[in-house]
Amino acid sequence: MSAQPARPADGNIAIDLLADRAELAARLAEVFGQRNDPVEDVERRAAELLAGRRVIVWEGDPQTFQFTFVSQSAEAILGYPVAHWKEPGFWTTHVVHVEDRSDAVAYCALATGQGRDHDFRYRAITADGRQVLLHDVVHVIPGRLGVAAKLRGLMIDVTGDPGTES
Numbered sequence: 001m002s003a004q005p006a007r008p009a010d011g012n013i014a015i016d017l018l019a020d021r022a023e024l025a026a027r028l029a030e031v032f033g034q035r036n037d038p039v040e041d042v043e044r045r046a047a048e049l050l051a052g053r054r055v056i057v058w059e060g061d062p063q064t065f066q067f068t069f070v071s072q073s074a075e076a077i078l079g080y081p082v083a084h085w086k087e088p089g090f091w092t093t094h095v096v097h098v099e100d101r102s103d104a105v106a107y108c109a110l111a112t113g114q115g116r117d118h119d120f121r122y123r124a125i126t127a128d129g130r131q132v133l134l135h136d137v138v139h140v141i142p143g144r145l146g147v148a149a150k151l152r153g154l155m156i157d158v159t160g161d162p163g164t165e166s
Helices: 022-032 039-048 073-078 090-095 103-111
Strands: 055-060 067-070 118-127 130-141 148-157
Touching: 022 039, 022 148, 039 055, 039 148, 055 073, 073 148, 090 118, 103 118, 103 130, 103 148
Parallel strands: none
Antiparallel strands: 055 067, 055 148, 118 130, 130 148
């Protein structure tokens, strides 16, 4: 059962947006490829299949949400040097808008703990203080025992896209 999307402009994150968007979900699945593909392959496919979109490819630890890989596009989109993204707590304290932070972190933690792929939309703050809207698509990569071993995702800048307010 998918939740009704909330309006990010009202300070609520929007969740499970791909549930009713089969074509977009299929294209994103193609970008992600196989779960054991190197993240660099995902980055290359994102550039090819999502040409014209502003996309950050990332990987991270499912327990700490600390990034282990962030594409260079992160600096162009949000202005923060890639090295900062790998610092503990960076995403939660610098990227996610303060009013969306607790919901975004709680939702991501819940879905990750359940071992389920998920997507959500939230406001982000750029290094120069501007606000952008990100659609974060997250794949949970299980380890040997089925527990999340790695997170891999795409943050897509959807600021100004039609339909982002509903």
